[in-house]
Amino acid sequence: MKLSLLACMLIAAGLNTAVVTAQQAEHAQAAVEQKHQHDHDHDHQDEHDHDDDDMPALGAHVHGHAVLTLVLEGNEMQLAFQSAAQSIVGFEHKPRTPEQKQEVAAAIEVFNQAQWFSFNTDANCELVMAEASTDLTEPQANKGHADFYANYQLLCQRPARLDELQLSIFSLVPALEHMDIQWIINGRQGASQAALSSSTVRF
Numbered sequence: 001m002k003l004s005l006l007a008c009m010l011i012a013a014g015l016n017t018a019v020v021t022a023q024q025a026e027h028a029q030a031a032v033e034q035k036h037q038h039d040h041d042h043d044h045q046d047e048h049d050h051d052d053d054d055m056p057a058l059g060a061h062v063h064g065h066a067v068l069t070l071v072l073e074g075n076e077m078q079l080a081f082q083s084a085a086q087s088i089v090g091f092e093h094k095p096r097t098p099e100q101k102q103e104v105a106a107a108i109e110v111f112n113q114a115q116w117f118s119f120n121t122d123a124n125c126e127l128v129m130a131e132a133s134t135d136l137t138e139p140q141a142n143k144g145h146a147d148f149y150a151n152y153q154l155l156c157q158r159p160a161r162l163d164e165l166q167l168s169i170f171s172l173v174p175a176l177e178h179m180d181i182q183w184i185i186n187g188r189q190g191a192s193q194a195a196l197s198s199s200t201v202r203f
C-alpha cells in the first residue's frame with residue numbers, strides 16, 4: 001500500500017513537473033506573443049481545434065499534391081488520379097459564387113478531356129473512357145477536406161513500346177505543385193515524382 005501510494009505520488013509529481021514545464025514554456029511564449037494571460041483549458045481547446053483544421057482527413061490528401069496510379073495489363077491501361085480540391089480549384093468548400101461553380105465545372109472538364117497527360121506516341125495508346133468527379137458537388141461537402149478524382153481507361157496497340165508519360169497538368173492547374181506516380185506495367189513496377197520542372201516520367 002505504502003509503496004504503491006508512494007509510486008503514485010512520484011508519478012503524479014513527475015507528471016506535474018512535466019505539465020508545469022510545458023505550461024511555463026507556453027506562458028513564456030504567450031507572454032512574448034500576446035502579453036496577456038491565457039486560461040490553460042481554453043488554450044488547450046484552441047490548439048486542438050487548430051490542429052483539426054490543419055490536419056488532412058485522408059492519408060493521400062495533401063494540399064498542392066496529387067497521386068496518380070497507372071496499371072497496364074496486356075494492352076489495357078487504367079489510370080487513377082486523386083488530388084486535394086485545394087490543389088485544383090484553390091478551395092475545399094461547396095462552391096457558392098457563380099465563379100466558384102464555374103471553376104469546379106472547368107476543372108471537371110479538364111479531367112474529362114484527358115489532355116493533361118500523354119504517352120510516347122509509338123505505344124499508340126487511345127483513350128476509351130474518362131470519368132471525373134469531386135467531393136465538392138456531393139451533399140456532404142463543407143465537412144472538412146475534399147478531393148478531385150479522375151479515372152481513365154486506355155487501349156495501347158504497342159504496349160511493349162510504352163516508356164514515357166508526359167504531364168501538362170502543372171501548367172493547366174497551377175495550384176498543383178507535385179504528383180506521386182505509381183505504376184505497374186505488365187509486371188514491372190516503379191514510382192516517380194513529377195512537378196512543373198520535371199513533368200516527364202520514364203518507365
Ligand SMILES: [Zn+2]
Nearest residue numbers: 084092145146
Ligand atoms: Zn484539404
